[in-house]
Amino acid sequence: MNDELESAVWFISSRSNGQADRVEVAFLADVVATRDTKGRERATLVCAPQQWQAFVTSAAEGHFDNM
Template identity: 50%
Template sequence: MKRIENAEWFKSSHSNGNGQCVEVAHLDGAVAVRDSKQQTGSVLTCAPEGWRAFIGSVAEEAL
Protein backbone atom coordinates (compact mmCIF):
# COMPACT_ATOMS: atom_id res chain seq x y z
CA MET A 1 0.00 0.00 0.00
CA LYS A 2 1.43 3.37 -1.03
CA ARG A 3 1.34 5.78 1.92
CA ILE A 4 1.99 9.51 2.17
CA GLU A 5 5.40 8.78 3.71
CA ASN A 6 6.39 6.95 0.51
CA ALA A 7 4.59 9.25 -1.93
CA GLU A 8 6.21 10.45 -5.14
CA TRP A 9 5.20 14.11 -5.35
CA PHE A 10 5.04 16.07 -8.60
CA LYS A 11 4.09 19.54 -9.80
CA SER A 12 2.13 20.42 -12.90
CA SER A 13 4.09 20.75 -16.11
CA HIS A 14 2.41 24.18 -16.32
CA SER A 15 4.09 25.32 -13.10
CA ASN A 16 6.11 28.47 -13.76
CA GLY A 17 8.35 28.25 -10.68
CA ASN A 18 6.96 31.33 -8.93
CA GLY A 19 6.44 29.44 -5.66
CA GLN A 20 2.65 29.38 -5.93
CA CYS A 21 2.35 25.67 -6.64
CA VAL A 22 0.76 22.59 -5.24
CA GLU A 23 2.22 19.12 -5.45
CA VAL A 24 0.19 16.00 -6.09
CA ALA A 25 0.85 12.35 -5.29
CA HIS A 26 -1.14 9.30 -6.33
CA LEU A 27 -1.68 6.88 -3.45
CA ASP A 28 -3.55 3.59 -3.32
CA GLY A 29 -7.19 4.65 -3.63
CA ALA A 30 -6.51 8.35 -3.00
CA VAL A 31 -4.88 11.48 -4.34
CA ALA A 32 -2.83 13.66 -1.99
CA VAL A 33 -2.25 17.41 -2.44
CA ARG A 34 0.13 19.70 -0.54
CA ASP A 35 1.60 23.20 -0.75
CA SER A 36 4.99 23.03 -2.48
CA LYS A 37 6.37 25.63 -0.04
CA GLN A 38 5.21 23.69 3.05
CA GLN A 39 6.28 20.15 2.23
CA THR A 40 6.13 19.07 5.87
CA GLY A 41 2.78 20.78 6.40
CA SER A 42 -0.77 19.57 5.97
CA VAL A 43 -1.80 17.18 3.22
CA LEU A 44 -5.27 17.07 1.70
CA THR A 45 -6.43 13.69 0.44
CA CYS A 46 -9.43 12.86 -1.68
CA ALA A 47 -10.84 10.00 -3.71
CA PRO A 48 -9.57 9.80 -7.30
CA GLU A 49 -13.11 10.53 -8.55
CA GLY A 50 -13.22 13.75 -6.52
CA TRP A 51 -9.83 14.82 -7.87
CA ARG A 52 -10.94 14.18 -11.47
CA ALA A 53 -14.10 16.24 -10.87
CA PHE A 54 -12.05 19.09 -9.38
CA ILE A 55 -9.54 19.11 -12.25
CA GLY A 56 -12.39 18.93 -14.76
CA SER A 57 -14.14 21.94 -13.25
CA VAL A 58 -10.90 23.95 -13.12
CA ALA A 59 -10.25 23.13 -16.79
CA GLU A 60 -13.77 24.30 -17.71
CA GLU A 61 -13.25 27.60 -15.88
CA ALA A 62 -9.99 28.17 -17.77
CA LEU A 63 -11.78 28.03 -21.14
Protein backbone atom coordinates in the same frame (compact mmCIF):
# COMPACT_ATOMS: atom_id res chain seq x y z
CA MET B 1 -1.48 6.66 5.61
CA ASN B 2 1.49 8.68 6.95
CA ASP B 3 3.98 6.05 5.73
CA GLU B 4 2.34 6.07 2.32
CA LEU B 5 2.56 9.89 2.17
CA GLU B 6 6.20 9.86 3.27
CA SER B 7 7.18 7.53 0.42
CA ALA B 8 4.84 9.05 -2.19
CA VAL B 9 6.08 10.33 -5.53
CA TRP B 10 4.95 13.95 -5.75
CA PHE B 11 4.29 15.76 -9.04
CA ILE B 12 4.24 19.48 -9.86
CA SER B 13 2.30 20.78 -12.84
CA SER B 14 4.40 21.43 -15.92
CA ARG B 15 2.44 24.69 -16.22
CA SER B 16 3.86 26.06 -12.96
CA ASN B 17 6.79 27.65 -14.84
CA GLY B 18 9.02 27.39 -11.77
CA GLN B 19 6.87 29.75 -9.71
CA ALA B 20 7.28 29.56 -5.92
CA ASP B 21 3.58 29.03 -5.15
CA ARG B 22 2.75 25.54 -6.32
CA VAL B 23 0.70 22.54 -5.38
CA GLU B 24 2.12 19.03 -5.52
CA VAL B 25 -0.01 15.96 -6.23
CA ALA B 26 0.61 12.30 -5.38
CA PHE B 27 -1.49 9.45 -6.74
CA LEU B 28 -1.63 6.78 -4.03
CA ALA B 29 -3.31 3.38 -3.96
CA ASP B 30 -6.83 4.57 -3.07
CA VAL B 31 -6.56 8.35 -2.82
CA VAL B 32 -5.09 11.45 -4.41
CA ALA B 33 -3.05 13.65 -2.07
CA THR B 34 -2.18 17.32 -2.53
CA ARG B 35 0.14 19.63 -0.61
CA ASP B 36 1.63 23.12 -0.80
CA THR B 37 5.30 23.20 -1.82
CA LYS B 38 5.94 25.94 0.74
CA GLY B 39 4.53 23.90 3.63
CA ARG B 40 5.31 20.27 2.99
CA GLU B 41 5.42 19.56 6.71
CA ARG B 42 1.87 20.86 7.15
CA ALA B 43 -1.41 19.08 6.47
CA THR B 44 -1.99 17.28 3.20
CA LEU B 45 -5.40 17.29 1.56
CA VAL B 46 -6.51 13.77 0.59
CA CYS B 47 -9.51 12.95 -1.59
CA ALA B 48 -11.01 10.09 -3.57
CA PRO B 49 -9.88 9.78 -7.21
CA GLN B 50 -13.41 10.64 -8.38
CA GLN B 51 -13.33 13.88 -6.36
CA TRP B 52 -9.94 14.80 -7.82
CA GLN B 53 -11.21 14.20 -11.36
CA ALA B 54 -14.29 16.36 -10.68
CA PHE B 55 -12.02 19.16 -9.40
CA VAL B 56 -9.66 18.94 -12.40
CA THR B 57 -12.60 18.93 -14.84
CA SER B 58 -14.21 21.94 -13.12
CA ALA B 59 -10.92 23.86 -13.16
CA ALA B 60 -10.39 23.09 -16.87
CA GLU B 61 -13.92 24.34 -17.60
CA GLY B 62 -13.15 27.65 -15.84
CA HIS B 63 -15.45 27.25 -12.86
CA PHE B 64 -12.85 28.75 -10.50
CA ASP B 65 -11.62 31.59 -12.71
CA ASN B 66 -13.48 34.35 -10.80
CA MET B 67 -12.44 33.33 -7.30
